Amino acid sequence: xxxxQPRITVLTGHYGSGKSELSIQLALRLAEHHxxxxxxxxxxxxxxxxxxxRRALLERHGVRVIASNVGFDRGVDLPAVSAEIYAxxxxxxxxxxxxxxxxxxxxxxxxxxxxxxxxxxxxxLCVVNVARPQTAxxxxxxxxxxxxxxxxxxxxxxxxxxxxxxxxxxxxHVEAGNDVCCVVSERTGLPIRYVGVTQHLWHTLxxxxxxEPIPIAxxxxxxxxxxx
Amino acid sequence: xxxxxxxxxxAIAQAAIHGGCRYFFGYPITPxxxxxxxxxxxxxxxxxxxxxxxxxxxxINMVYxxxxxxxxxxxxxxxxxxxxxxxxxxxxxxxxxxxxxxxIMRGGPGLGGIQPSQxxxxxxxxxGGNGDYNMIVFAPANIQxxxxxxxxxxxxxxxxxxxxxILGDGMIGQxxxxxxxxxxxxxxxxxxxxxxxGTGGTREPNIITSLHLDxxxxxxxxxxxxxxxxxxxxxxxxxxxxxxxxxEFVFVSYGTASRIVRNAIIELRQSGIRAGMIRPITVWPFPxxxxxxLGTQVRAVMAVELSCGQMVDDVHxxxxxxxPVGFHGRxxxxxxxxxxxxxxxxxxxxxxx
Numbered sequence: 001x002x003x004x005q006p007r008i009t010v011l012t013g014h015y016g017s018g019k020s021e022l023s024i025q026l027a028l029r030l031a032e033h034h035x036x037x038x039x040x041x042x043x044x045x046x047x048x049x050x051x052x053x054r055r056a057l058l059e060r061h062g063v064r065v066i067a068s069n070v071g072f073d074r075g076v077d078l079p080a081v082s083a084e085i086y087a088x089x090x091x092x093x094x095x096x097x098x099x100x101x102x103x104x105x106x107x108x109x110x111x112x113x114x115x116x117x118x119x120x121x122x123x124x125l126c127v128v129n130v131a132r133p134q135t136a137x138x139x140x141x142x143x144x145x146x147x148x149x150x151x152x153x154x155x156x157x158x159x160x161x162x163x164x165x166x167x168x169x170x171x172x173h174v175e176a177g178n179d180v181c182c183v184v185s186e187r188t189g190l191p192i193r194y195v196g197v198t199q200h201l202w203h204t205l206x207x208x209x210x211x212e213p214i215p216i217a218x219x220x221x222x223x224x225x226x227x228x
Numbered sequence: 229x230x231x232x233x234x235x236x237x238x239a240i241a242q243a244a245i246h247g248g249c250r251y252f253f254g255y256p257i258t259p260x261x262x263x264x265x266x267x268x269x270x271x272x273x274x275x276x277x278x279x280x281x282x283x284x285x286x287x288i289n290m291v292y293x294x295x296x297x298x299x300x301x302x303x304x305x306x307x308x309x310x311x312x313x314x315x316x317x318x319x320x321x322x323x324x325x326x327x328x329x330x331x332i333m334r335g336g337p338g339l340g341g342i343q344p345s346q347x348x349x350x351x352x353x354x355x356g357g358n359g360d361y362n363m364i365v366f367a368p369a370n371i372q373x374x375x376x377x378x379x380x381x382x383x384x385x386x387x388x389x390x391x392x393x394i395l396g397d398g399m400i401g402q403x404x405x406x407x408x409x410x411x412x413x414x415x416x417x418x419x420x421x422x423x424x425x426g427t428g429g430t431r432e433p434n435i436i437t438s439l440h441l442d443x444x445x446x447x448x449x450x451x452x453x454x455x456x457x458x459x460x461x462x463x464x465x466x467x468x469x470x471x472x473x474x475x476e477f478v479f480v481s482y483g484t485a486s487r488i489v490r491n492a493i494i495e496l497r498q499s500g501i502r503a504g505m506i507r508p509i510t511v512w513p514f515p516x517x518x519x520x521x522l523g524t525q526v527r528a529v530m531a532v533e534l535s536c537g538q539m540v541d542d543v544h545x546x547x548x549x550x551x552p553v554g555f556h557g558r559x560x561x562x563x564x565x566x567x568x569x570x571x572x573x574x575x576x577x578x579x580x581x
Contacts, residue, residue: 016234016235016238016404046402047258047259047342047398048259048343048398048399048402048403049403074343074561075341075561076342077258077342129233131231131232131233132232132233132234133232133242136232165231165233166404166405166406168231221403222488223491223566224484224488224491224566225487227370227371
């Protein structure tokens with residue numbers, strides 16, 4: 001991972017685009033090179049498959065996990081975010097990944113912290129999976145970006161092409177995602193920062209796909225969820 | 229790209245529209261909220277109506293009304309919300325109008341929790357509403373199956389003039405998988421001459437009712453319904469065999485639980501225990517005949533459920549004392565591990581040896 005990566009990375013995007021998996025992955029990678037590292041899960045929309053469900057794994061790797069102030073990591077869908085989130089945002093040294101809820105409705109939570117983000121040390125990335133029907137075209141992705149910016153008060157600074165169909169992903173899917181993201185990039189000026197790659201494609205990823213490859217490890221999916 | 233990546237709830241909603249559903253009435257509850265959310269966005273685009281009712285009771289009665297007018301209509305909810313709708317189910321069956329009902333189950337009893345559960349098996353197959361009523365209940369185990377069955381459910385409901393239920397646990401609603409929306413098998417459905425569509429001054433009014441005050445008339449109506457249920461038992465029972473051919477140990481499991489059992493079977497076979505599974509795809513009608521085809525090598529049968537043991541009753545009925553029946557379940561939103569299922573199997577095998 002790029003050492004010049006801004007101190008704070010905010011992941012936004014359509015729900016189901018892969019924000020939580022990528023947040024876990026980014027936080028674990030940061031923790032290999034940095035300390036302290038924190039992951040703030042501010043998803044108040046989704047009831048299942050939230051990054052805080054992997055608190056034990058993350059803490060084992062030295063990642064501080066910040067989630068709800070109610071205290072349950074599973075089983076509560078209350079709109080509660082712990083005030084603990086202010087600590088890493090303010091201390092000027094904790095590398096922090098913020099996993100926001102999906103869609104503008106999930107991103108709205110970010111508006112309450114927006115004044116605490118210093119644009120010079122914050123990357124706000126929009127995760128894009130064009131296999132999700134609501135974000136299948138460049139036009140739809142740009143609409144999504146506009147709506148998330150409007151709801152959160154933040155300016156998106158980059159894209160993650162996270163196009164996949166889980167274990168059924170083929171190279172053509174990643175390439176189709178790249179095509180859409182390139183058009184979005186051209187029209188918005190946003191760089192494609194990362195490309196999410198499922199493990200079985202890791203060694204066959206075609207050249208010419210934009211973004212730094214980052215493995216999709218599927219930390220949130222149990223073995224029995226394999227869809228092949 | 230033909231396949232898309234969808235949450236179970238989204239796929240069920242899209243499949244309903246794909247299956248001709250044009251009316252949706254519901255009330256929010258986790259973990260099925262993506263269904264009404266999707267319908268609110270997409271149903272108007274399909275020329276249909278989405279309406280969030282003031283309560284579950286209102287929603288199911290709106291379904292009753294739309295179904296009586298001959299529309300393809302659906303409602304969805306989760307466990308306690310379905311409990312509220314059951315009065316309506318009974319009326320809809322009694323009046324012989326078709327609709328599709330989705331229950332994305334959460335932990336109970338009462339408000340329970342929002343994590344996945346299969347503790348509404350009795351509610352779905354025995355019915356909390358009054359009277360001798362039944363409906364076909366599909367229990368998908370993956371998102372593709374959920375989509376296919378939901379679309380087909382509208383054909384089947386129209387065919388029998390009876391509700392069809394899609395019974396998924398919270399995991400089926402919330403997890404994501406690739407899904408393809410394909411051609412739905414069509415039934416020979418007679419024109420809905422019984423629907424209340426306006427007489428146009430050319431015929432007597434149609435009446436949709438479950439009221440039969442004359443006991444002889446009501447009994448006749450009940451016998452007619454029973455004949456219909458018998459046809460459903462004969463023609464609509466569905467199940468999947470997994471590694472059953474030589475199985476000495478037979479699991480019975482549906483929905484999410486069956487996926488973990490499947491992995492447990494692979495592990496058991498690697499250690500030399502010949503395990504297999506009957507996976508009911510319809511939990512009503514329950515696939516009793518699937519048990520009659522089991523070989524003489526079977527030593528024990530075990531139900532695995534996300535409940536404290538409900539389908540296991542149907543397993544006992546189907547087994548008819550031929551083999552010992554065990555049970556393993558987790559409840560409240562807890563999901564069994566592959567390991568604990570393997571251990572439950574070996575423990576029961578030791579017990580019966």
